[in-house]
Amino acid sequence: MNVKIITDSACDLTREFLASLDVDVVPIMVYLEGEEYLDGLTLKPEDMLRQMREGKVFKTSQIPPNIFKEKFQQLAQIGNPCIYIAFSSGLSGTYNSALIAREEVLEEFPNFKLEIIDTKCASVGFGLVVYKAAMMAKEGKSYEEIIKNIKFNAQHMEHIFTVDDLEYLYRGGRVSKTAAFVGGILNVKPILHVEDGKLIPIDKVRGRQKAMKRMVEIVKERGVDLENQLIGINHGDDLEGANKLKNLLELELGCKDFLISCIGCAIGAHSGPGTLGVFFLNKITEN
Template sequence: MSVRIIADSACDLPTSVMEEHGITRLSLTVHLDGQDYKDGETIQPKEVYDAMRNGKAPKTSQVSPQSFKELFEHFAREGQDCLYLAFSSELSGTYQTAKMMQQEVQETYPDFNLQVVDTHCASLGYGLVVLRAAALAKKGKSLDEIKELSTYHFEHMEHIFTVDDLEYLKRGGRVSKAAAFFGTMLKIKPLLHVENGQLIPLEKIRGAKKVLKRMTEVMEERGVDLGDQPIAISHGDDLERAEQLAEMIRDQFGTKDIHIHQVGASVGAHSGPGTIALFFLNAPYK
C-alpha cells in the first residue's frame, strides 16, 4: 500500500478484519483485578463484560508513548507514509500522546511522512472511517487524498447508542450520579449520540423495546442514502439485539452492507454489557 493506515483498538474492528485490510493496530490498556491487559490481544470483550456483570469495575488507559514511538520509528526507517486515525480526543488522551510522539520521531526522521488525525469518533463509527481509509490506501491513493476523504467521513459520522445500565457510564464519569440513579429507578433507557467527540444525551426512552425503533427513526431523520452506504452496529455482548436492529434497518432502508461486531474491551469497560450502538453517515457516501 502507498500509505500505511494505523488505528487504535477503540475502533472495535476485530483482529481478523484489521489484518484483512492491512490496518496496523495499537492497543489501549484494560486494568482488571490488578492486572494490565492489551485490548483485543490479551483480553477479549466477553471477559470484560462477564467481570462487569459480577460487579467488577475495569479501568482503561491510553496507548503508551513508547508504543507510539516504537511503531512510528519502525515505519520511519522503512520510509513508509503513514496515517494514524485516532480515537476521539474527548474520550481518551491517546491522540495527544500520538501528537507528542509524532513530533519527537519526526525530529529524528525529518522526511518521515506521518499524519496524526483526531477522528472525534468511537467504536465502529471510528471503525468505518478506518475501513474507508484502508480501502483508499489499497487503491494507491496519496496520504493527502486519504486524509481528506477520511475527514469527510468522520465529520459526517453519526453515533446513536443506548446502554443497558447507566451505572457503567456513571463510573466512567460520563453521566452524573443523579442521572444514573433516576434512569435505573424509572427503567429509563437513555439514547445518546456523539457531538464534537463527546457523549451527549439525546433522549430518555421508557422501556427497552422502544429503543431500537427510536434508533431507526433517528437514522431516518439524520441519514442520507441509507441503502447505499455501509453502516455498523456494535454491541456489548448482545448479538441478538444487534441482529434484530440490523434486520429492522434492512427491512426499512434496504441496506445491504451492515457490519456487526462487539464493542471492544476498552470502550466496553465504560459502556458496559447490553450496549447497542448504530453508526451511519449523514451525508452522501464517498
C-alpha cells in the first residue's frame, strides 16, 4: 500500500500538478474586505496579484484544525499510511493546527499511520520537498525512507528571493514604513532567505537586474552540484523575470533542470506582484 502525501497550498505548486503526483492539497484561507477565499480554488494567484497592483489588500489565515480533522478522517478510513508535509511553523500556525487535528483523529482511529512534518520551508522551496516525496511515494518507497528524505531536503533547502515593492513586506511587518518608503524612492530591492523557518534579510541592491545577479552569486556560494539539481524558481505573475533568472542560472552555473511556478495566494498576499525567488539544496547527500 503506497504512502499518501498531503500538503497545503503554500507549497506554490498548481493543484493540477499536485493531482498528477497523487498529492492531496489543503488550501490556506485568504481574505479581501472580510470575504473568505480558498487559495488556488476560489481565488487564483494571477487574479489576486492583479488586484494587488490595483491597490487591494489581502490577508491570510492558517488552516483551522477542523479542516485538517475532516481530511485526516477521510484518509484514515481509506487506510493508507499518510504524511502531511507542512508549511513552515515560523510563518504560519497551520502546522500546529494539523498537530491538534492529528491527536483528535488518532483517538478515533488509533491505528492510523500519520506523520506530520514541519518543513520550515515556503513557496517552491517547500514545493520541491513535496515533489521529491511524492515521486518516492509513486515509486513505492517505504514510509521510513520517505520521511527521512523529507527531513533531509527540508533541512538543506535554500530560499533566496527578492520583492519588487517593499510596501508588501511593510504590510506584513517585515520592514519598517520608513524603509519601505525610502526603498521605493531609491529602487532598493532586498535579498532575503529563510532561516529556521523565518524570513531574514541578507542584502539589498538597487534595481531588479542587480538583484538577479546578486541572487545568482548567492546560489553559487551556497549550492552544491547545481548542474545536477532540480532548481526551483517562483515569480509573482512575472514569467519573463523568472525566465531571465533561469537563463542567468544556466549561463553562470550550468543549471539544467528547473521547476518554475507562480507564487500562490498564501505567499503572494505577503510578498506581492513581482516577487522572484530561487530554491536549491546546499547539500545533496547524507554523511
